[in-house]
Amino acid sequence: MRSSLLFIFLVLTTFVIKAQQPWRQGEMQVRVFIENQAQADFVMTNNINGETAGDFVRCYLIPDELSELQHQGIRCEVEVEDLNAKSAAMGERGVPNGYYTVEQLHAIADSLAVNFPDICQVVSMGIGTGMNELKALKISDNVHLDENEAEVLFDGGIHGDELGGPENLIRFARDLCYDYGYDANITELINNREIWIYYCVNPYGRKYMTRYNSFGVDLNRDCGYMWNGEGNSSGPFSQPETKAYRKLLMDNQFVIHCSYHSGTEYISFPWSYRSAPTRDAQHHLQLAQLYAQTSGYTNLPYGQGYNGMYAINGSTKDFGYGAMGSISWSVELSLSKQPPAAQIVPIYLKNKPSMLKMVEMAGYGIQGVVRDSITSKPIPALIFVDDFMCINNDPVVGDFHKFLPAGNYTLRIVAAGHQTRIFENVVVVDNQATTLDVALPEEAGRFAWRIISTYIPGNNPQDEGNTMGALGPPDEVRYSLGKNGYAIIDLCDTITQGDGPEVEVFENDNTPEGYMVMAGTTPDGPWILMGHGTGNEVFELEPTGLPQARYLKIKDSGVGQSQVPDAGFDLDAIGYTIRPPAIDSTATIEGYTYIDWVYLIEKAPGAEIRFGDQVVYSDDSAYYRIVADTGWVNLEVHWNMFGYLYYPVYLLPGQQLNLDLIMDWMESATWRTWHTELLLYPNPANGSVILKTGENEIPVSITICNVQGAVLDRIMHPKANAAGEIKLEVAHLRPGLYLVVSMDETGQTSIGRLVIAGN
Ligand SMILES: [Zn+2]
Structure with a gap:
């Protein structure tokens, strides 16, 4: 109401x-x-x-x-x-003089990618609240390839009014690019690591000088690991900014992850949600000490967030460590959130040597690639080292990297549909990498691969928080969900409806407890009930009506005491079976419909979505789902008399596209969206293509990206003929789908989807 x-x-x-x-x-x-x-x-x-x-x-x-x-x-x-x-x-738009605006940060990032195309790539992370584009930089040799190299993440600006992070990061990116080929250390690091710089996680907050995004949510309380509804967060990863953040962390395997804030001077490592130390407390302590000592601060204190700063749930560092197994922390750069402009460069220079040191350290410890022993193809795996937090290898290349100091370690490698292998007495020497490439023979049995979110109601301090106990085969090591708590789990494979159960849940103890299992095709649901269980049970997809699913939400039934050890259902393992999918020429699109009111994006239930001669409506939670034939589909979305969106999309057979439809408020005369259509013909193209923008619109740049948003080509000040047509040479592009982005002098963009035909 x-x-x-x-x-x-x-x-x-x-x-x-x-x-x-x-x-x-x-x-x-x-x-x-x-x-x-x-x-x-x-x-x-x-x-x-x-x-x-x-x-x-x-x-x-x-x-x-x-x-x-x-x-x-x-x-x-x-x-x-x-x-x-x-x-x-303050200066323009509330940003103090001497600080870059969001537009300037993006412009620097873009220019680095244009001027250093071999080592620097801009990766689009989607759209944040207030229609703000989210962009990250990747810096590495062969930058357009995911290689077998240790990955490091630096991010900043999740709290928009803490200006130190983005300023620090954009300067670091610039120095890395400029010094490549000149500075031996930087060249070596760029050649042998993958450095990700997500310089402005919350551009809305940065523009309007607020800690929050446009929904008033503290994004550093919205991450899913041990989420507990703080900071106006309505659910784990409820915001576009945190969904983009999660995707970045899940698509890569970051050994070290530094998240920059300002407002004090401190390195704050996990846990932030509980007072007990992590399994990797010594590793965090050692590297934080190294960061502090390498830095230019006279004294940069460090310690566990919960004890050294304050208790929070839903932080990036707890997700980065708890779900991803990274050395993950917040670095508080400066006592003031907005220090005088004269201090920006000195603060960066204090941190630069430490940042380089962390990039270096990320490559030391244990590393390897997990493959199938017959096909030699990389396979997704879980890597357990002693009792430390487990890690998942990189989903694309199959490589894993974990920072470890000198010692003898035991590794256990677990992969779906493959034999588990244990390696004892693996020797690691300080400041070196021990390589252990692994080839696993096939064997029956597939088990939950990674944790995405957990909800811990009331933040039960008695719980041991052993989320990794739920992963891999049954081993009588369990994660207790907490009374009414839940876990959202990535199976790693898509399960397909067929005869017999697809999922088996294991508790394996003498006191079976109740829970429910829900299935979803995305990590955010929608969650559809597979069934209720007590102790060990099997479940089928059939009651959900979903043909396929990949994500499960296991929720405790809410019986028993809440603030006790092992509260709630004790999840030992989740097994699943896969079946070959039925051959299908259709694809599905699902997501939510939104209306953009310029200062606020709100869900728009009941939006009408037309495609071809069909019409569907989003439901009362604004969720919609479309099954469409493959090829070009033109989505036309209307909402009351207010909203309008025209969105062409190219679908591949069997594709399951997660697409939120954000409509413009039509009344706005000053606002034109991202989604303005760009005319491209012929399309599919071969050799060259004609681009035509709207009336009175003279592009200052035209950029061609791959579907991941990587910039492949940029033409500045293109020449148009009298009819406003611009000819683009595209003979060098391989067959496939590309995005073409035209930008006018006001910075507004139009997008078209270009298909390059095969010969
Ligand atoms: Zn902060």
């Missing part, structure tokens, strides 16, 4: 905000909490200026307006006393 009221309210006031900057005399930023219909009516009829953010409305009020609201009994909390004074201290 309340959200629909706020929604109408937003329509009335969205554009008022834009018109009234700079601020009125005495204007304040205030959180307004609307509790009932009368209060909503009052706010709406008085044309109060604001935007929804989580469970409150962020309003911009002068003192008279504030006292009127308070007089109505509406609860108000002042966030910023004097907006004029605050903005006087």
